[in-house]
């Protein structure tokens with residue numbers, strides 16, 4: 001599996017605080033079956049002023065540590081990019097890294113407030129040739145009043161990355177409900193850990209792959225953790241990768257198959273807002 005959202009680099013943002021913690025996270029990820037990690041520290045003007053050059057240097061140093069310790073993880077570059085009017089310029093100039101140098105980038109919306117012109121910002125990135133991967137929409141406090149915005153963006157070609165721990169209940173029942181809904185309705189393109197800490201926010205994907213398989217079947221679950229993230233690392237065009245289930249009618253065939261195999265899933269989704277705390 002490949003984890004394309006992980007705050008594992010030591011002492012660079014609010015993720016791993018030092019090298020021993022970063023190594024502990026890498027060991028957990030390797031034991032979980034993760035072979036590639038995109039190191040994606042925050043780039044947030046005024047808060048985390050990371051640049052591609054600094055991230056690259058930190059990755060080279062950490063990769064040497066992993067290799068020295070015999071931890072079989074390949075690191076690739078990335079960033080957890082916050083909205084910024086200069087985003088397209090930053091990408092074009094190389095100051096802001098994409099995922100593994102590809103056309104794909106992580107785009108993190110503000111957590112508590114729906115930003116004005118968010119849709120326009122996403123379309124601007126797409127018009128410039130990038131594929132924005134919107135991070136953890138299921139965890140945003142404003143998702144329930146804007147779910148249609150995310151499905152609209154998904155239908156127009158933006159990608160949604162759902163947090164692995166959302167599907168396994170690590171973020172509570174409300175986030176689990178929205179995470180399951182994005183996956184079951186075929187709007188999730190990737191699962192990623194968004195790990196920050198070995199215990200509190202661990203880099204675990206396998207348990208979420210199993211949870212996704214119960215919703216949409218084993219094949220799509222593998223697309224979420226392997227096929228599409230590998231395609232991102234290889235910079236394959238989105239239309240050469242498995243499409244989102246909503247686009248191919250697969251949700252009804254495969255998603256409902258998963259739900260039929262596990263009637264509790266369907267019942268929980270049908271209860272909808274009854275799930276919220």
Ligand SMILES: [Fe+2]
Pocket residue numbers: 005007080135194
């Ligand atoms: Fe993140």
